[in-house]
Every structure is written in C-alpha cells, then in structure tokens.
Amino acid sequence: MSILSVCQTLSTKIGIARPTVIYGSTDRDMLALQGVIADAVLAIKEAHDWQKLKAIATMTGDATKVGFDLPTDYDRMLKTASLWSSRYLWAMNHILDSDKWLELLTIPYTQVTGSWTIYGDQVQILDTMATGDTAKFFYIKNLPVVAADGTTFKPAFTIDSDVFRLNEDLLRLAIIYKWKQAKQQSYEEEMNDFNIILNRMIDKDGGGKPIVSGRHSTRGMNVAWPGTISGVS
Known part of the structure; x- marks a missing residue:
C-alpha cells in the first residue's frame, strides 16, 4: 500500500480532507503530514532491530588499513551487536571510551x-588486520522505504507512490497518534493502540523462539541441561 493510500485511510481519524497528493503539495495540512510521517517512520525504525533492515558488513584486511568506511546505507549497529574477526575465536573488544582508545594507540598493548x-564514520580496528583477514558485524540499514518498482530502497518517503517496508498498520497508528500529539489533542488512546501492535510486531519479527534443549553456546559461555525441556508452564 502506498503512503498516499495509507494516509487516505486515516484522514477522517485526524480530521483532514482525504488527500489526493501529499508530496509536492503546498497545502499546510499536507506539509504538516509530511513531518508527522517522518516522525512516525523514525519511531518505528528505532523501536527494534527489524530483520528486514538487517545487513552484514564485511571488512577485509590488507596489512595496512586500520579504519574502514561504514556502509553507505548504514543507520546504526544492532543494539547487541558484536564485531567478529576471522583471526579470533571470540568477539572483538568494543571500546566505547575515547580515552581508552587513545591509550590503546599510544601504549604497546598485545591484543x-x-x-x-x-569514529569519523569509520570502524577502527586494532591490531591491524593481516591481508585476507575479515571482520564482520550486523547493522541496520537506513532504508525503511521502497519505491513502487519494488527495487529502489530509500531512507524516507519522497513521492506518494512510495511504500513502507515494515508494517503499514503500525505506520498508520503511529501517524494518527503523532498527528494528534502535534496538534495538542488527546492522543493517549491512539498511542496505546500503537504500542500494543508494536509489541506484537516485535514479538513476531525474526521468526519463532524455540525452547532449547541439550547444549548450546552463548557469547562464549557453554550452557547445558541434563535433560530436555518439554514445555513451559
């Protein structure tokens, strides 16, 4: 469903005339609607690491390079992302503190x-990766919108035929409550409806969550049960 169709279905909910054009219009309501749509998309995109927006970045060493450009469609890393190198058996150590990174650069640590x-729109890696070594991480793309051709992905809506790549009902509810919020109208009920559907979509995203039996490895820890878990009460 195009963004124009989504907004046509909700127009009576927010008290505006059924739109025939949104992007390209100079009407005050349509200009305000464009801003609300952008806010709604941002709220949904940032609420969860949606599997549809996930991608894997791969960096390949050349024995010289330390900084690697982020992907051109990079929005952010996953909330629990790690960086894994072909050189090591464990995830690489993420340094969040800038002074700690300077310490690593100036003091001859053995990694x-x-x-x-x-920093600087680059992933910085120490020690320098040898030629052929790779490092990989999951990230979220900044492309939540697709053009009507189904192949051109975009960071934002720009024309009326554009389509939201995530759940359209979720987008509709977000637009309704954010419009009312912006107009200083009562929006608590609409926001609650949005949050209910949001939580359902998050729970469904990425497939089922099986009950694990036997032995598995989680972030470097081996966890084992003596038997099989057959159900949860």
Missing part, C-alpha cells in the same frame, strides 16, 4: 581478541 571502535 588478545582485537579491539574496535567507531
């Missing part, structure tokens, strides 16, 4: 699992 940080 056990390697370290990384992000």
Whole structure:
C-alpha cells in the first residue's frame, strides 16, 4: 500500500480532507503530514532491530588499513551487536571510551581478541588486520522505504507512490497518534493502540523462539541441561 493510500485511510481519524497528493503539495495540512510521517517512520525504525533492515558488513584486511568506511546505507549497529574477526575465536573488544582508545594507540598493548571502535564514520580496528583477514558485524540499514518498482530502497518517503517496508498498520497508528500529539489533542488512546501492535510486531519479527534443549553456546559461555525441556508452564 502506498503512503498516499495509507494516509487516505486515516484522514477522517485526524480530521483532514482525504488527500489526493501529499508530496509536492503546498497545502499546510499536507506539509504538516509530511513531518508527522517522518516522525512516525523514525519511531518505528528505532523501536527494534527489524530483520528486514538487517545487513552484514564485511571488512577485509590488507596489512595496512586500520579504519574502514561504514556502509553507505548504514543507520546504526544492532543494539547487541558484536564485531567478529576471522583471526579470533571470540568477539572483538568494543571500546566505547575515547580515552581508552587513545591509550590503546599510544601504549604497546598485545591484543588478545582485537579491539574496535567507531569514529569519523569509520570502524577502527586494532591490531591491524593481516591481508585476507575479515571482520564482520550486523547493522541496520537506513532504508525503511521502497519505491513502487519494488527495487529502489530509500531512507524516507519522497513521492506518494512510495511504500513502507515494515508494517503499514503500525505506520498508520503511529501517524494518527503523532498527528494528534502535534496538534495538542488527546492522543493517549491512539498511542496505546500503537504500542500494543508494536509489541506484537516485535514479538513476531525474526521468526519463532524455540525452547532449547541439550547444549548450546552463548557469547562464549557453554550452557547445558541434563535433560530436555518439554514445555513451559
């Protein structure tokens, strides 16, 4: 469903005339609606690491390079993302503190699992990766919109035929409550409806969540049960 169709279905809910054009219009309500749509898309995109927007970035060492450009469609890393190198058996150490990174650059530490940080729109990696070594991480793309051709992905709506890549009902509810919020109208009920559907979509996203039996490895820890878990009461 196009963004124009979505807004046509909700127009009576927010008290505006059924739109025939949104993007390209100079009507005050349509200009305000464009801003509300952008806010709604941002709220949904940032609420969860949506599987549809996930991608894997791969950096390949050349024995010289330390900084690697972020992908051109990079929005952010996953909320629990790690960086994994072909050189090590464990995830690399994420350095969040800038002074700590400077310490690594100035004091001759021996890296056990390697370290990384992000600045200057680059992933910085220590020690320098050897030629052919790779490092990978999951990230979220900044492309929640697709053109009507189904192949051109975009960071935002720009024409009326554009389509939201995530759930359209969720977008509709977000637009309604954010419009009312912007107009200083009562919006609590609409926001509650949005949050209910949001939580349902998050729970469904990425497939089922099976009950684990036997032995598995989680972030470097081996966890084992003596038997099989057959159900949860």
